[in-house]
Amino acid sequence: MASSGHFRWLTEDWRNESRYLEPNGRHVFVEISEKAGAITFTRDNKHDDDLPELCRESRARQGDSDWSLRLLLTSVKDSRNRNTLPFSLRTINALQEHWHLSDLCFYNQGQDLGACAMTFSPMACDFGVKGIYIIVPNLNFCECAMIHDPATRSTWAVVYNIPTWTVDTILQYLDHAKDIAHMPFLIPILLANAASGGLWDREYEAYGHFNTIRIAMKCDQYDRSAIKVDPRDLADMPRKLTASADNVATVVSFAANLERILKFLDMHFDDYHDKNVNSDVYSEVRDHLHWLQQLIEDVTVKNETVKSAGQAVVQMVYAVLQQRDNEINHQHGGDMRVIAIVTLMFLPGTFLSTWFSASFWNFDPKVNGPVASKWAIFHFGVSIAMTLAIFIAWRNDSLSRKKRRNKGSKSASQRKKPSRWTGRVIRKLKRTPTSQVEEGDGDSAVEDDENTVERESGPRPWDSLRQRIVPLAQRRKHATTTQGGEIAKIMRKAAMKKDNRTIVETNATTTP
Incomplete structure (x- = not known):
């Protein structure tokens, strides 16, 4: 057995209830072997009742050839149902006993695992025999369990829940690649090849659907002068865009899972490599694996391009729909205005007719x-x-209403102009101590304020003419000598009175 069955309780659901087991009537058994330089290729259609004896008999013939590959392909009855196994309980027990499949190869029933790529130990205490278990998502989530014995160069593989058309494709691949059937990873690579081809076809289909939408929206060329979209296309455009986005998202998910499987095969390729294999065959198989990785990366890049362009087209479609709705609303608004005018024309007459009766x-x-x-x-x-x-x-x-909308409000400088002169002078006097205010300081504050007003609103015609006649320095000197700083004089008188009052109070407090 592959394991001691300590986790067999995880499979009690389908072991105890027959509804989880739906034996398929069609199983294809393929055997490829080489003996004395001669390669034999046989394929037989088997029934589920024949599989237990087939497993026992194929294990008994393990060492009668130089190398051998024994493969069991089982198609699925209903591609929508992933909760059933296409084997009977006798067949599953025979696969575990003679082909050493682990219990974990049957864990996925009812779990709906999207993708998987892992190794397992087929035989207890025998680390030479190796096994892998993978789930390929875009091949109807088919499952592949494979073990390889490097001592006898024997490989056993079971692929189940696979689509019918994929069974024929794998058989064609094996017919062409029977010379290298001794490679342990041949079956997983062939499955990945079929999945990559199907994924590329689906990506091409998704791009075709998206390109149809681009052409309908007239945005496939940047030099189009005008956009005149057929309203019949716009009616069904949101549904088409949603379906295209869903298809692209599915392709992206499948590509990511398949890329994970290919990386797993590339990482463990050397561990399963047979040292007796020709190096040219080894290099060719590994190069093909790398080419599949590049194909999946290309599909991923194209899907990202379609995704980015699709978002732009979605925005454009909804913008065009919004514009069309606005035009319809504008047209309806005009119709409503006509109706309102006609109603207003007849409303007074109707009112008076009713009034007079x-x-x-x-x-x-x-x-x-x-x-x-x-x-x-x-x-x-x-x-x-x-x-x-x-x-x-x-x-x-x-x-x-139109006049109120077009009427501009007064600027901030115009609103503050009446109070700017007094405000700036008072602020300057507050910042300057009273005893330090000298003659001409108030006038300088006035001139600073005038200069600020000129910088904000521009020089007035009379000021510009006055500047040409009398220089600024002479005007300042004249203002200082003639006017004498009236505001400064007032502030000095107030300061002198305050100082005299302070001196009197001081003398009064010092007298005994």
Whole structure:
């Protein structure tokens, strides 16, 4: 057995309940071996009842050839159901007993593990026999369990839950690669090759769908002068974009999981390499593995490109839809204005007709008198007057609102100009002690304030003319000598009174 079964309780669900086991009627058994330089390739369709004896008999013929590969391919009945095993309980026990598959190869039932790439120990206390277990996501999450015995150069592999078309593809691959079937990683690499091809096709399909949307939106070329999108395309565009984004996200997820599997195979490739194998074959197989890695990286880069471009197209689609909605709303607004005008035209007449509740016409030939009443002229006159009054009030209200919007408010400098002179002088005097205020300081503050006003609002015509006639230095000297600093004189007088009062109070306190 592959293990002692200490974790077998994890598989009690499908071991005890038959609903988790749905034996498939079609199993393909492939055996490739070489003996005395002759390579034999056989394939047989087996039933589930034949598999236990097949496992026992293939293990008995383990050492009768130079190398051998025994592969069991089992397709899936329902690709949507991943919670069942395509084997009977007898077949599973035979695979574990004779092919040494571990219990963990059957853990995934009911777990829905997206991808897996790991090693396991097939035989207890025998570290020479190695096993790997992988789950390939974009091949219907098929599972592959493989063991390799380097002593006898024998490989056993079971691939189950695989799509039917993939079974035929793997058989074609093996027919062409039967000369290198002794390579332990041949089956995982062939599965990765099929998955990479399918992933590339799906990426190409996703790009085709996205490119169709780009062409419909007229954004596939940068030199288009105008965008005229067919409204029929816009109606279904959000659904198409959502489906395209979902497809791209799925491809990105599959590419990431497949890249992880390829890195795992590349990392453990040397551990499973047979020293007796020709180095050319070894290099060729490993180069093919590296090429698959490059293919997956290319798919990843293309999907990132489609993802980035798709986000731009999504924004553009919703912008065009918003613009179209705005145009429709504008058109509806115009229609509503027409309806409002017509309603206003007939509303006064309707009101007056209801108010009077009188008949203005008399078409009875038996009644003598005028056909039209004199009140009809009054009715039409008042109706027309009220209609004109409503239109005039509506127009005046619109014009007043427009005038209020276009009317600019006063600037901050204009609002502060009346109080700037006194404010700056008072602030300067507050900062300067009273005893240190000399003659001409107030005038300098006034001139500084005038200079500030000139810098903010520009020189006035009269000031510019005065500057040409009398120089600035002479004006300052004249202002100092003639005016004598009136504000400074006032502040000095107040300071002198305060100093005299302070001296008197000091003398009064010092007298005994």
